[in-house]
Amino acid sequence: MTAAAADVAPRGRVGDPFSSAWRRRLPLLPALLYVVAITQLPFLVSIYYSLTNLKDKTQSLIPEPTKFVGIDNYKQIFSDPFFRQAMWTSVKMTVLAVVLSLIVGTLFAILLDRRFLGQGLIRTLLITPFLLMPVVAALIWKQQMFSSLFGVLNKVLTFLGFNSVQFISDHPLGSIVTVLVWQWTPFMMLIMLAGLQSQPSDVIEAANVDGASALGIFRQLTLPHLRRYLELGALLGSIYIVQAFDAIDVMTGGGPGSTNVPYYVYQQSIGGGFRYGAASAYAIVVVIFSIVIATFALRVLSSLFKDEERA
Amino acid sequence: MKRGARLGVGERRSVAAGIGVLAWVVGLLWIFPVAWTVLTSFKSEQDASAQTFHHGLGFGRYSDVSHSTAGTLSLQTAFMNSLVVVAVSTLVVLVLALPAAYALAIRPIHKWRDVLFFFISTKFLPIVASIFPIYVYAEKWNLIGTRTVLIVLYIAINLPLAIWMTRSFFMEVPRELIEAAEIDGTSLVNQLRQVILPIAAPGIAATALLCVIFAWNEYFYALQLNFANGTTMPQWVVSNVSTRGNFLAKLSAASTIACLPVVLAGWAAQKRMIRGLSMGALK
Numbered sequence: 001m002t003a004a005a006a007d008v009a010p011r012g013r014v015g016d017p018f019s020s021a022w023r024r025r026l027p028l029l030p031a032l033l034y035v036v037a038i039t040q041l042p043f044l045v046s047i048y049y050s051l052t053n054l055k056d057k058t059q060s061l062i063p064e065p066t067k068f069v070g071i072d073n074y075k076q077i078f079s080d081p082f083f084r085q086a087m088w089t090s091v092k093m094t095v096l097a098v099v100l101s102l103i104v105g106t107l108f109a110i111l112l113d114r115r116f117l118g119q120g121l122i123r124t125l126l127i128t129p130f131l132l133m134p135v136v137a138a139l140i141w142k143q144q145m146f147s148s149l150f151g152v153l154n155k156v157l158t159f160l161g162f163n164s165v166q167f168i169s170d171h172p173l174g175s176i177v178t179v180l181v182w183q184w185t186p187f188m189m190l191i192m193l194a195g196l197q198s199q200p201s202d203v204i205e206a207a208n209v210d211g212a213s214a215l216g217i218f219r220q221l222t223l224p225h226l227r228r229y230l231e232l233g234a235l236l237g238s239i240y241i242v243q244a245f246d247a248i249d250v251m252t253g254g255g256p257g258s259t260n261v262p263y264y265v266y267q268q269s270i271g272g273g274f275r276y277g278a279a280s281a282y283a284i285v286v287v288i289f290s291i292v293i294a295t296f297a298l299r300v301l302s303s304l305f306k307d308e309e310r311a
Numbered sequence: 312m313k314r315g316a317r318l319g320v321g322e323r324r325s326v327a328a329g330i331g332v333l334a335w336v337v338g339l340l341w342i343f344p345v346a347w348t349v350l351t352s353f354k355s356e357q358d359a360s361a362q363t364f365h366h367g368l369g370f371g372r373y374s375d376v377s378h379s380t381a382g383t384l385s386l387q388t389a390f391m392n393s394l395v396v397v398a399v400s401t402l403v404v405l406v407l408a409l410p411a412a413y414a415l416a417i418r419p420i421h422k423w424r425d426v427l428f429f430f431i432s433t434k435f436l437p438i439v440a441s442i443f444p445i446y447v448y449a450e451k452w453n454l455i456g457t458r459t460v461l462i463v464l465y466i467a468i469n470l471p472l473a474i475w476m477t478r479s480f481f482m483e484v485p486r487e488l489i490e491a492a493e494i495d496g497t498s499l500v501n502q503l504r505q506v507i508l509p510i511a512a513p514g515i516a517a518t519a520l521l522c523v524i525f526a527w528n529e530y531f532y533a534l535q536l537n538f539a540n541g542t543t544m545p546q547w548v549v550s551n552v553s554t555r556g557n558f559l560a561k562l563s564a565a566s567t568i569a570c571l572p573v574v575l576a577g578w579a580a581q582k583r584m585i586r587g588l589s590m591g592a593l594k
Binding site for chain 1: 345447474
């Protein structure tokens with residue numbers, strides 16, 4: 001935000017204060033203004049709401065702020081056990097989904113890095129879950145796989161002589177994480193595949209000639225090379241997965257143990273709670289956490305980015 | 312040493328075959344839920360619920376879901392809404408992103424890096440944190456339930472990604488070509504049209520496809536701001552879940568219809584998709 005604002009000051013040459021610099025900036029301005037207007041302005045409004053006791057008493061859907069309450073909403077956050085629970089659910093959901101999809105995705109990438117018959121076809125099939133609508137992915141798992149009435153998994157379990165499992169009601173978090181991992185593994189796989197394929201082959205050859213074992217090569221050459229790709233995958237995956245909403249809405253509707261922070265904020269405001277002031281305060285807290293994560297993410301991204309320029 | 316190497320080659324061949332088989336098994340298992348859903352979409356409702364195959368397969372469920380009962384959201388309405396929203400938003404994204412990418416890649420402005428990172432930082436902001444103000448203003452301006460509100464928001468979702476992605480493709484246009492065009496006094500629009508676009512076209516197509524995929528699959532805004540007849544395909548799929556009677560085969564047919572366009576688009580764009588997904592950091 002600040003960077004963009006600072007850049008608006010004209011920096012043309014002496015005697016040519018506007019034309020050159022502004023002519024360069026002009027093509028950028030429509031996109032920049034659009035993004036600022038649609039993504040930044042609502043936040044300023046949210047900050048304002050978070051300082052009021054805005055509520056929807058009349059259900060008119062356009063409530064007016066009633067009173068300025070300062071930071072009361074923010075104080076309340078720390079005494080709200082449900083918000084703490086939602087935070088903990090968010091952390092568990094994101095970490096589990098990111099780590100598992102990264103591990104499985106890396107294994108898939110190692111498999112696909114070899115030449116075999118139908119390599120392209122398998123790669124194409126594997127990315128399919130990532131392309132599905134999140135809503136459809138969640139519905140497929142809920143209705144076809146997990147369902148206690150007609151789910152394939154329970155059919156298999158009972159066929160093998162086990163008791164059937166109420167996956168979604170007994171393990172809501174696990175069920176949602178399963179769907180997230182299923183969808184995000186292909187994404188991680190693509191990133192790790194790019195990492196594996198960018199590995200300089202001459203170094204590996206040299207290590208081979210020197211008689212290094214396959215495991216040794218993997219641990220000492222491949223893994224360090226992949227580290228930044230793992231970081232990139234983890235961070236980009238976190239950005240999206242921390243915001244998970246669709247799968248929760250479709251699978252559990254925010255039942256116990258599966259309400260993450262975005263879903264909780266939604267429940268508190270337009271999802272039925274109508275406590276707009278308080279919900280806005282929660283939202284701002286979420287933004288602050290996101291900024292912390294984003295700072296790390298952008299650092300990783302920018303280091304990859306500089307390497308790309310040097311190359 | 313020689314024997315070892317030869318053994319290594321033989322070993323590698325059997326390992327390679329094993330890896331091929333393993334990859335096939337893993338790949339087929341991974342898409343089993345998708346394959347099963349497609350299969351279920353051709354079954355009768357009784358067979359679908361029992362996970363059996365007594366009545367044979369057919370297109371009956373596809374015809375069921377495309378003929379909706381009066382008063383409910385029809386496939387035709389939802390499809391047209393999705394089509395318009397996705398097409399218009401993607402088009403506007405490209406119109407805004409191409410000049411912006413030019414200013415960030417080809418004749419970079421001062422502090423172009425900060426601007427680029429500002430764009431991407433907006434992707435880190437949780438959508439849920441801004442939904443209420445957006446809702447209030449959409450209501451004030453009578454935009455709730457319209458395609459317009461979704462178009463406006465989907466442009467904002469996809470624009471940062473598109474700028475990063477097109478910038479990374481623009482970087483590959485040979486400098487000499489652009490300099491030659493500049494010396495000839497070619498205008499920006501003509502430079503884009505005659506020099507840059509022909510070279511970056513495949514990348515721009517991949518960018519457009521990625522925007523299409525994200526817009527087509529978007530559910531949160533569509534649910535909150537557009538619940539009735541103006542809404543899009545994800546909501547239509549969900550509307551096929553019924554609390555009375557069997558719906559599994561119909562739901563599967565609806566899911567297949569709703570996902571097929573973007574799955575095909577994604578398959579087509581897969582080679583270049585990675586660059587967009589990694590914000591241009593990977594090739």
